Amino acid sequence: MNLAVTDLPGHSVVPVVPSEPLVLTVVIPTFNEAQNVREIVRRLDRTLSGICWEAIFVDDNSPDGTADTVKEAGASDRRVRCLKRIGRRGLAGACIEGMLASSAPFVAVMDADLQHDETILPRMLDALTSGSADLVVGSRYVPGGSADSLAPQRAKISRAATGLARRILGVEIADPMSGFFMLRRDKLDDIADRLSTIGFKILLDILMTAKNSLRVAEIPFEFRERTHGESKFDAQVGLEFLGLVLGKLTRGVIDPRFITFALVGTTGLAVHLIALKLALETFARNFSTAQTIATVFAMATNFLLNNALTYSDRRLSGLGLLWGFLGFCLIGAAGAITNVGLASWLYSQEPTWWLAGAAGAIMGALWNYSMSSQFVWRTR
Numbered sequence: 102m103n104l105a106v107t108d109l110p111g112h113s114v115v116p117v118v119p120s121e122p123l124v125l126t127v128v129i130p131t132f133n134e135a136q137n138v139r140e141i142v143r144r145l146d147r148t149l150s151g152i153c154w155e156a157i158f159v160d161d162n163s164p165d166g167t168a169d170t171v172k173e174a175g176a177s178d179r180r181v182r183c184l185k186r187i188g189r190r191g192l193a194g195a196c197i198e199g200m201l202a203s204s205a206p207f208v209a210v211m212d213a214d215l216q217h218d219e220t221i222l223p224r225m226l227d228a229l230t231s232g233s234a235d236l237v238v239g240s241r242y243v244p245g246g247s248a249d250s251l252a253p254q255r256a257k258i259s260r261a262a263t264g265l266a267r268r269i270l271g272v273e274i275a276d277p278m279s280g281f282f283m284l285r286r287d288k289l290d291d292i293a294d295r296l297s298t299i300g301f302k303i304l305l306d307i308l309m310t311a312k313n314s315l316r317v318a319e320i321p322f323e324f325r326e327r328t329h330g331e332s333k334f335d336a337q338v339g340l341e342f343l344g345l346v347l348g349k350l351t352r353g354v355i356d357p358r359f360i361t362f363a364l365v366g367t368t369g370l371a372v373h374l375i376a377l378k379l380a381l382e383t384f385a386r387n388f389s390t391a392q393t394i395a396t397v398f399a400m401a402t403n404f405l406l407n408n409a410l411t412y413s414d415r416r417l418s419g420l421g422l423l424w425g426f427l428g429f430c431l432i433g434a435a436g437a438i439t440n441v442g443l444a445s446w447l448y449s450q451e452p453t454w455w456l457a458g459a460a461g462a463i464m465g466a467l468w469n470y471s472m473s474s475q476f477v478w479r480t481r
């Protein structure tokens with residue numbers, strides 16, 4: 102017969118407390134990293150001997166079954182946990198959720214692909230426990246570190262982004278783009294609600310959100326080559342970085358996601374004109390038909406681009422894509438009415454055509470953005 106503890110007479114639940122308190126959580130974001138899971142656990146076990154640690158893999162439902170591999174490992178090793186997210190994507194968001202799931206006083210973030218040198222983890226922890234730093238960065242750009250394994254093209258991008266962050270954003274450390282760091286969990290909790298879940302640049306975001314209030318130390322490491330799987334860094338990640346920079350430059354007044362939305366909207370005009378010209382030159386009998394076709398075409402491209410870029414972390418697919426498009430068109434139509442209404446009223450008060458026109462257009466864009474975020478690409 103199976104009895105739960107609480108079914109026993111006079112018995113209250115007695116928690117099972119492990120003998121040692123947890124010290125360190127290593128958060129490991131994964132997307133298609135099944136082949137690296139076992140090896141990384143083996144290495145953590147070796148390098149963190151004597152430290153009470155756990156690893157939280159945050160997996161975005163990878164098609165290669167990474168989460169299953171993690172759970173297999175976790176079934177026989179309680180230090181290994183899996184946080185599986187469904188219908189979501191994004192490195193920064195995964196890191197934040199992993200850190201928020203930790204109960205340890207110290208949390209680290211490390212890639213799953215073995216490119217980060219896990220053997221410096223104990224030294225990173227020492228810097229925190231000794232009280233000399235609040236945040237320790239595994240750095241490629243201080244003496245002793247290297248990023249030689251980056252392809253030339255990627256190395257250039259990395260250097261440019263680092264320069265941008267240091268000059269424009271005033272971040273002082275050598276490698277603010279590193280994806281390898283450790284910090285006090287209380288410091289993370291203080292700022293967690295202000296961090297962006299978009300893009301790759303979680304460390305940069307932490308540094309800027311904490312506004313240089315953290316004492317930072319850098320420990321060099323050699324960025325290794327990837328042996329299994331492939332990088333998820335692409336043009337979109339670059340775009341998201343620019344959005345983050347702009348958002349921070351405007352002190353959060355401009356939502357980085359709105360910047361992408363507005364950029365997509367602007368390209369929509371070009372798409373519209375090209376489609377209009379093509380339609381006129383080929384099959385359209387009259388202008389109205391051509392304009393209608395161009396409008397539908399531009400709306401569809403706009404919708405698909407927003408689905409791919411602006412809302413890449415909550416992409417719609419299948420039937421959801423169709424419903425989403427219908428909603429997007431309805432919102433757009435209502436937005437156009439708001440836009441014209443506002444512009445006409447403004448014009449009646451102050452007849453400066455471009456002022457009234459621009460105000461209407463901006464209002465329409467903000468309407469479209471906020472409604473789409475809420476109803477078309479809502480978080481699940």
Ligand code: GDD
Pocket residue numbers: 129130131132133134159160161190191192195211212213214216259278279280281301302331332333334
């Ligand atoms: N959960 C989740 N969701 N994990 C992700 C996602 C995602 O959408 N995208 C990437 N990851 C995981 C990968 O599986 C890997 O463990 C880690 O995040 C880093 O991704 P890579 O695709 O290997 O990135 P990279 O090697 O090109 O970039 C790394 O180095 C950069 C510096 O050059 C990262 O550490 C960057 O943060 C770092 O700036």
Ligand code: MN
Pocket residue numbers: 212214216327332
């Ligand atoms: Mn990598």
